[in-house]
Amino acid sequence: xxxxxxxxxxxxxxxxxxxxxxxxxxxxxxxxxxxxxxxxxxxxxxxxxxxxxxxxxxxxxxxxxxxxxxxxxxxxxxxxxxxxxxxxxxxxxxxxxxxxxxxxxxx
Amino acid sequence: xxxxxxxxxxxxxxxxxxxxxxxxxxxxxxxxxxxxxxxxxxxxxxxxxxxxxxxxxxxxxxxxxxxxxxxxxxxxxxxxxxxxxxxxxxxxxxxxxxxxxxxxxxxxxxxxxxxxxxxxxxxxxxxxxxxxxxxxxxxxxxxxxxxxxxxxxxxxxxxxxxxxxx
Numbered sequence: 001x002x003x004x005x006x007x008x009x010x011x012x013x014x015x016x017x018x019x020x021x022x023x024x025x026x027x028x029x030x031x032x033x034x035x036x037x038x039x040x041x042x043x044x045x046x047x048x049x050x051x052x053x054x055x056x057x058x059x060x061x062x063x064x065x066x067x068x069x070x071x072x073x074x075x076x077x078x079x080x081x082x083x084x085x086x087x088x089x090x091x092x093x094x095x096x097x098x099x100x101x102x103x104x105x106x107x
Numbered sequence: 108x109x110x111x112x113x114x115x116x117x118x119x120x121x122x123x124x125x126x127x128x129x130x131x132x133x134x135x136x137x138x139x140x141x142x143x144x145x146x147x148x149x150x151x152x153x154x155x156x157x158x159x160x161x162x163x164x165x166x167x168x169x170x171x172x173x174x175x176x177x178x179x180x181x182x183x184x185x186x187x188x189x190x191x192x193x194x195x196x197x198x199x200x201x202x203x204x205x206x207x208x209x210x211x212x213x214x215x216x217x218x219x220x221x222x223x224x225x226x227x228x229x230x231x232x233x234x235x236x237x238x239x240x241x242x243x244x245x246x247x248x249x250x251x252x253x254x255x256x257x258x259x260x261x262x263x264x265x266x267x268x269x270x271x272x273x
Contacts, residue, residue, distance in 0.1 A: 006136050028168045029135055057139075059164055060216040061172075067213045074173060087158050099209040 006030065007055070008038060017047025017079070025057035031065050038069040038080075046078050048102055053084035058092055066102055079104065120217055125149060125189075126182035132171045138180065139164050149184055150245050159243045162224035163191045165217040166239040170195035174236055175246075187245040196236040203237075 008026030018041050026034060041048050050066065052058075066082060073080030081104030085093055093099040116204045126145045130138045143160045151159055170178035174195025181192040200260070205222055220241075222228040225241035230240075 014231070025136065027136055028171060029132065057161075059161065059168060060214075060220050061168060063216055064213040071211070071213070079178065087163075087173075088154070090162065092220075096216055096220060097207065098210050098243065 003021070011041070012051075013054045017049065018045040019049045019051050019083075021051040021054065023054040026055060026062045027057065027059045028061040029071045031061040034062065035068060038065065039072055042076065042078055042080060048073060048078070048080050050082045051084050052082055052089055053086055055089050056087070058089050060096070063093070063096055063098055067098065070102060081105070099103075103104065108173045120192050121184075123184045123187055124181070125184055126180065129177065130167060131177040135164070135167055135171060138167060142180070142182065145182055146189065149189055151189055151243055155243065157222040157239070159189065159191070162221040162228075163193065165221040165224075166193040166241065169180075169193075169217050169221075169239070170197070170237070173197055176238075184245075189243045189245060190240060191193070191242075192238060192240045194236060194238040198236070205230075 007022060007030050009023065010021040012019040012021060018040055020038065022034075034041045037050065038050070048069075050069075070080045082093070082102040083104060085099070090099070093102065125148075126142065128138065128141070139160060142163055143156070146156050146159055156191075167178065167180065170193055174197030178193060178195035180196075183190050183192075203218060204215050205218045205228075206215075207219045208234065218228075218230075221239070223239060224242055227240075228244040229240040231240070
C-alpha cells in the first residue's frame with residue numbers, strides 16, 4: 001500500500017496554461033491516478049505541460065498514460081506535452097521512440 | 108595442490124540464488140526496490156543496472172496485468188550472468204506482442220522494452236502460465252566503456268525484435 005506514496009504532483013498555473021509538476025517514481029500502480037489527474041487538468045485548461053524533471057522512474061504504463069493524455073488533449077483541440085525529462089526517464093522515452101511525439105512543439 | 112585455481116574445471120556452473128519472491132499488484136514498487144538493491148549488490152550498477160531492473164519490472168507488470176494478478180520472481184547469478192525469471196499463472200491465450208507500436212498508440216510497449224533493455228529475453232509458455240527470463244552479463248557491464256544496454260542497442264541500427272513473427 002506504500003506504492004501510492006511513491007510519487008506526488010504539484011499544479012502550477014501559468015499564463016499559457018497549467019504545468020503539472022510530477023515528483024518521484026511512477027509505475028503501473030500510479031498509472032490510473034495519473035491519467036485521472038491529467039484528464040481533469042486537460043479539462044480545465046487550454047494547454048497542459050507535464051514537468052518530469054523530478055521524476056526518477058517511469059515504465060511502459062506511464063508512457064501509455066502520457067500518450068492517452070495527448071490524444072485526449074488533441075481530441076479536445078488543446079495542447080499537451082512533456083517537458084524536462086532527465087536521466088533514465090529521458091532515456092526511457094527516447095528508446096521507446098515517444099520523446100519527440102510528446103514534446104510540446106508537437107502538441 | 109590447488110590445480111583449479113588457474114584452470115577451473117569444466118563442470119556445473121557456479122549458481123547462486125540472490126532473490127526469490129512472490130509478488131502481486133500491491134508489491135510491484137517494493138519488489139522493484141529490492142531487486143535494484145540485489146542487482147547493484149551483484150555488481151550490475153549505473154545505467155546497465157537500471158536497464159536490467161526496468162526490464163524485469165516490465166515483466167512483473169505484465170504478470171500483474173495479464174498473468175493472473177500475481178507471480179513469482181527468481182534472481183540468480185550463474186558465473187558472470189545475472190538471470191531473472193518472472194513467472195505468472197495467467198491463462199491468457201493469444202499473441203505476446205514484443206513489437207514496438209507506433210508512437211501514437213497508447214499501449215503494448217512492455218515486452219518490447221524488456222527485450223530492448225535486457226541482453227536476452229526468453230518467453231516460455233507452460234501449463235501454469237508464462238515464464239519470462241531476462242539476462243545481463245556482469246563482465247560486460249564492468250567493461251571500461253561502461254556502455255549501457257540501451258546505448259549498445261541504439262548503436263546497432265535495425266536491431267529490431269527477432270521474436271516478431273510477422
